[in-house]
Amino acid sequence: GAVVSQxxxxxxxxxxxxxxxxxxxxxxxxxxxxxxxxFPKQSLMLMATSNEGSKATYEQGVEKDKFLINHASLTxxxxxxxxxxxxxxxxxxxxxxxxxxxxxxxxxxxxxxLTVT
Amino acid sequence: AxxxxxxxxxxxxxxxxxxxxxxxxxxxxxxYYLFWYKQPPSRQMILxxxxxxxxxxxxxxxxxxxxxxxAAKSFSLKISDSQLGDAAMYFCAYRxxxxxxxxxxxxxxxxxxxxx
Numbered sequence: 001g002a003v004v005s006q007x008x009x010x011x012x013x014x015x016x017x018x019x020x021x022x023x024x025x026x027x028x029x030x031x032x033x034x035x036x037x038x039f040p041k042q043s044l045m046l047m048a049t050s051n052e053g054s055k056a057t058y059e060q061g062v063e064k065d066k067f068l069i070n071h072a073s074l075t076x077x078x079x080x081x082x083x084x085x086x087x088x089x090x091x092x093x094x095x096x097x098x099x100x101x102x103x104x105x106x107x108x109x110x111x112x113x114l115t116v117t
Numbered sequence: 118a119x120x121x122x123x124x125x126x127x128x129x130x131x132x133x134x135x136x137x138x139x140x141x142x143x144x145x146x147x148x149y150y151l152f153w154y155k156q157p158p159s160r161q162m163i164l165x166x167x168x169x170x171x172x173x174x175x176x177x178x179x180x181x182x183x184x185x186x187x188a189a190k191s192f193s194l195k196i197s198d199s200q201l202g203d204a205a206m207y208f209c210a211y212r213x214x215x216x217x218x219x220x221x222x223x224x225x226x227x228x229x230x231x232x233x
Contacts, residue, residue, distance in 0.1 A: 034220070044162075
């Protein structure tokens with residue numbers, strides 16, 4: 001089955017530094033990937049839609065300069081949290097579906113737990 | 118804009134019993150998909166069941182079934198013969214039909230506890 005790999009699974013960084021999270025589709029091509037953020041005991045909130053070869057589309061209220069998204073290939077999207085602060089600590093999850101199969105279910109990565117100290 | 122509402126923050130069920138989780142949604146679209154996802158403590162998102170809005174027949178996956186009422190915009194999940202491994206957060210989700218960038222919109226979730 002379709003597998004989405006997310007790396008790292010957890011990361012601790014110091015305030016002011018930047019952290020990059022990778023999302024890879026291992027056995028399929030993904031034109032579009034989605035990045036979600038989840039606070040403890042809360043739902044998944046869509047941050048942005050990542051499109052291969054073009055700029056990401058950010059949801060209202062998400063700072064595009066803080067959360068940089070790059071989708072350079074059909075199998076890789078990256079989320080970079082720039083100048084991280086403790087309030088950026090959260091669980092980040094990516095998802096993707098098979099290119100062209102727009103009505104197929106989304107496949108989720110295992111998530112990345114970010115802690116900013 | 119579409120919205121998804123789960124009115125039960127927490128539910129509890131005895132092992133081997135049946136439980137129903139509620140979900141309502143709001144949309145002006147006629148073609149869409151509805152999903153139930155399970156998120157165990159590992160936080161991996163697991164697809165439980167999926168329903169296409171154009172299908173009148175309720176989807177079923179083993180012990181999991183849905184009651185899809187399109188006119189009422191209701192999409193409940195029934196778990197039969199509950200098992201300890203069913204304990205998790207359950208999210209109802211909505212997605213418009215077609216289109217590469219159609220978003221998956223989640224409800225607030227229901228935390229299900231299974232008592233032995």
